[in-house]
Amino acid sequence: MEYPNLFKPLRIGDLELSHRIVMAPLTRLRSSQPGNIPGPINASYYGQRATPGGLLISEASQIAPIGQGYPASPGIHSSEQLAGWRLVTRAVHEEGGFFFIQLWHVGRISHTSFHPEDGLPVAPSAVRPAGETMTASWETVPFETPRPLDRAEIPQLIETYRQAAQHAMVAGADGVEIHGANGYLLDQFLQDRTNLRTDEYGGSIENRARLLLEVVDAASSVWGPGRVGVRLSPFGTFNDMGDSDPVRLFTYVIRQLSARGIGYLHLIEPRSSESSGGAPLDQSAPDAATLFRDSFQGALIGAGGFTGDLAEAAIAAGKADAVAFGRWFISNPDLVERLRQNAPLNPYDRSTFYGGDVRGYTDYPTLAELESMPVGA
Numbered sequence: 001m002e003y004p005n006l007f008k009p010l011r012i013g014d015l016e017l018s019h020r021i022v023m024a025p026l027t028r029l030r031s032s033q034p035g036n037i038p039g040p041i042n043a044s045y046y047g048q049r050a051t052p053g054g055l056l057i058s059e060a061s062q063i064a065p066i067g068q069g070y071p072a073s074p075g076i077h078s079s080e081q082l083a084g085w086r087l088v089t090r091a092v093h094e095e096g097g098f099f100f101i102q103l104w105h106v107g108r109i110s111h112t113s114f115h116p117e118d119g120l121p122v123a124p125s126a127v128r129p130a131g132e133t134m135t136a137s138w139e140t141v142p143f144e145t146p147r148p149l150d151r152a153e154i155p156q157l158i159e160t161y162r163q164a165a166q167h168a169m170v171a172g173a174d175g176v177e178i179h180g181a182n183g184y185l186l187d188q189f190l191q192d193r194t195n196l197r198t199d200e201y202g203g204s205i206e207n208r209a210r211l212l213l214e215v216v217d218a219a220s221s222v223w224g225p226g227r228v229g230v231r232l233s234p235f236g237t238f239n240d241m242g243d244s245d246p247v248r249l250f251t252y253v254i255r256q257l258s259a260r261g262i263g264y265l266h267l268i269e270p271r272s273s274e275s276s277g278g279a280p281l282d283q284s285a286p287d288a289a290t291l292f293r294d295s296f297q298g299a300l301i302g303a304g305g306f307t308g309d310l311a312e313a314a315i316a317a318g319k320a321d322a323v324a325f326g327r328w329f330i331s332n333p334d335l336v337e338r339l340r341q342n343a344p345l346n347p348y349d350r351s352t353f354y355g356g357d358v359r360g361y362t363d364y365p366t367l368a369e370l371e372s373m374p375v376g377a
């Protein structure tokens with residue numbers, strides 16, 4: 001086997017993974033409308049990518065309407081959505097896979113059109129991101145200046161995360177991943193470019209980390225810490241992010257997560273700072289897995305610009321315990337089998353990443369399907 005390390009079992013919390021190839025969370029904007037409800041096409045997409053003992057992480061799923069930032073992203077707050085997620089978890093479990101649902105609140109990346117009755121998007125502070133966003137009707141418009149969350153609203157926000165973690169359990173998931181990366185709400189609290197608060201949720205590193213850690217504790221109260229993962233993107237610049245001292249900030253956060261005994265830490269490598277991977281990799285960027293490995297005692301999942309060779313090398317060198325693949329999992333439903341055989345990969349079509357139908361979603365062929373196609377087809 002070309003990649004022996006990728007095919008070693010791995011324990012995450014009390015789950016025994018049979019290999020170390022994880023499906024990264026991938027927003028595809030194909031939930032059923034109205035209501036942002038996962039449906040049968042989403043179930044077949046995840047089912048195609050599930051393998052016995054393999055871990056899939058869901059696309060980010062908003063915990064409440066105020067946390068939605070893109071049209072047709074699925075939610076995890078209504079009973080219809082939970083019924084939809086049940087179809088998905090069943091499809092993954094039928095293949096013997098494990099499924100974690102990624103819990104999402106986009107904070108200032110939202111737009112009033114997603115929640116007209118709630119008004120402006122909320123954030124730690126009234127700092128408007130540079131650039132443009134998408135409305136509920138798929139229009140591109142400049143970002144709004146968010147409304148700073150009142151201190152008195154924070155307990156309810158944490159409770160909303162706890163309920164979403166509970167909903168994931170009701171929907172039959174195997175755990176939850178807290179989305180603390182890519183410039184969304186929890187990352188906005190962590191980094192000092194977006195957090196200008198003067199209460200106990202802003203200022204010092206301990207204060208800026210408080211919300212994320214309280215959310216992790218809330219999710220752990222439902223699942224136990226071993227079934228909770230956390231995704232972070234140290235040095236990430238996507239969504240106009242930045243911090244004056246990312247090494248000190250993320251070392252603190254990661255040590256705190258380690259002390260809590262969470263199931264895994266999921267680190268996006270700074271070399272792929274643009275979340276959808278559109279930009280070339282920055283090979284001069286710091287290596288997050290190396291910088292933070294010693295601060296975390298549990299399982300570490302690396303992500304961002306990995307190939308089979310890079311993943312095998314990262315695991316062999318002890319830089320990561322597992323590797324999450326994003327774009328290659330979009331275009332290769334049988335990515336695990338292809339890496340097992342070191343077979344060529346289907347190229348991905350960026351134009352069908354977001355929105356649309358089964359095209360570019362559930363119609364990428366497996367190796368077996370390619371082999372049975374007539375020559376010239």
Ligand SMILES: Cc1cc2nc3c(=O)[nH]c(=O)nc-3n(C[C@H](O)[C@H](O)[C@H](O)COP(=O)(O)O)c2cc1C
Nearest residue numbers: 024025026027059060275276304305325326327353
């Ligand atoms: C279409 C698309 C959607 C994505 N959606 C999410 C998401 O919902 N949550 C998240 O944490 N990251 C998201 N990402 C980032 C990926 O999980 C991953 O970190 C990134 O694609 C780099 O990995 P890759 O080089 O293997 O593609 C998305 C990336 C792409 C391309």
